[in-house]
Amino acid sequence: PNGGTKPFKLVIIPAEHVEKKTMVSPLNERDQHLLTERALSDILPSVRQYGVSEPVMARDVNGVLEIAKGSRRRASAIHAGVDLPVLVGELTDEEVMALDRVSNYHLQPSPWERGRRYKKLVDRCGSLRKAEMYLADVGEKVSRRDISRCIATYLLPVEIIAAFDCPNDLSARAGEDLGNLWASGTDELREAWL
Template identity: 40%
Template structure:
């Protein structure tokens, strides 16, 4: 083996085992925002993960939408070999609150593997920082970012929110609209990352008449998507197409067109609305008077 090969092998080996954990003598540390915090290692048996652990509430990743496809990048290796990178957590009322490692937690449950973690005395701010660092490995979705923006917008306007997140204000608006979609509709996408902010905003505009007010027919349109999902795996474009088709169908009876009585007279009668409109060209004053008398006579008989 030549020197270049040895150096490359050494580099790859070091990269594969590098952790945000340092071990000196018998001491363990987690590193959060450059600060080393003493920790202890705990391994939770797979049968006890759901009972003994939960995810930090301010972690941007929304746990209820995790599914096997959302963790397809780590599921095979964890199923075969277990988890080789400890989660970061703190103890909270006898349970362990996970900051970094929520996807590994879900995958361990799915794969029947134990869940190792480093438990440290972390503040809320350190928990938030650790969760953000952990989510950098697999970025959160536009939907999840939209939920974060909804909270931010409680104390700032859209322009300030855009500046804070270093994105255009239109992106903030699209993400917030996406985050406002009903859960049962969002669940029809393969994963949250398959729902773009642009598509989410388009669907929002189709099904919402105003903030939190669904348009007539929107509930039925969503039910149609759910029914289709039971029959086949939907792609993101399928979901949009089903919603668009359901929300843009013509109303029963179609558009009412005027009926020509004579070349100069048309009547538009909408039976559903109970209205009638006359259109007359070259209207003779005498004929107009006769129509008035007829209408008055008809109303007098009602």
Template identity: 30%
Template sequence: MNKGGRGLGRGLDALIPMGGASHQVETVQKKNGATDWVMVKDIVANQFQPRRLFDEDALNELVQSIRQYGILQPIVVRKTMQGFELVAGERRWRASQRAGLKEIPAVVKELTDGEMMEIALIENIQRESLNPIEEAAAYRRLMEEFGLTQEEVARKIGRSRSLIANTVRMLNLSPDVQDHVSRGTLSMGQARPLLTLEDREVQLEAAETIIAEGLSSRDAEELVKRIIKGVGEKNRAKKEVEPIRGVFVEEAEDQLKMVLGTQVKIKPGKLKSRIEIEFYSQDDLERIIETLTQMMQPTAGVRVPGQLIV
């Protein structure tokens, strides 16, 4: 999946006009123009932030960079009744907290909730910092909370509608499989075939097989095909031998239980049927055999219809 900045809708420059990077550094240093200095403690995280996982090593590296060079690019915030809400730049804000900064350069914008979410999503995609599950959740949230269609999301983000649809489908995977995709132990290509498996436990087993054996995306597709074929054959076999029980069978079971003095189970099948007779000792078996022998005698006092003794 190409996550570069090319073709991503209007892009951040259009959504948050702040000028070039060199202008931003100069503005920060002069503390004037469109950039303000905001107290770090007065900022709260973006409630629409699609990103859930932050690389600790990369964050610590950013802390060291900030301590040495300061903040080279301002974050973006919007004013709230309590202070400020972060729009873009959460890694810089988090790193500034760890670096012990009291205030941070920020561009203050007036934005709606929808604009905030759109900006946060585009920023993360342009930085290639969202995993597929985070991206899928962000697309779905845009559609559910702001009433956007897949076509509208695609147009805003600058991607194809089919890509949006395929990404959102990843959320149909079981939570454990989604976790593998989030952590990168399972790629989108490896995980996509698992969507055709309805049983979530089977999904996870297949995912673990793919990971353990290092299967390619194509190999993963073949594995899933074999699983589906195996499940189909198993279901067909089960259907073929599935008992079709009726009053006649139940009555025959009751008759045999009374005559033999033990549990009897008649199992009708499509091609052949079985009668299961339980016994609990050698003596019990001999008793049942003697009873059956007597039943087969023409002069037997008790007669069970011959078609039941198969």
């Protein structure tokens, strides 16, 4: 974030230790439970055949490597049973969040995942308008309408989102429509949907 440089050390985590010796930063926007084999189908075949070719980035937190960039690669390594290359450095929370944003350029977090972040932001800021202004100030151009749609999508149960091959398969617009149907349904109808 400050334009400086930091030293990193390359560490290879053997396949059998990836799940125990690494974790995804709680500052990461992506919902790790949604990273199923179906949701990772764009990178999993390559990881199975060639391994993880680009190291993830992490910091050491009490002996566990906290992944700041590369949660999808970590999940793919776990599913494929391959070693995980990790660049480990001393990172601040601000740097972890910046790396998370950069890593999401390949595949943006789903509207459901963004809705979770936007809901927290709206609650913290006090209004949708203030949240929109805050996001613009930090370089994220998103309209109030899109924020509202993502929040409506987030209000859907995670079980509905998990029914999609990839959480990104449900657009914010369709998520909002489905969220409205969900909100207007009876308890019996909601149970039937789940």
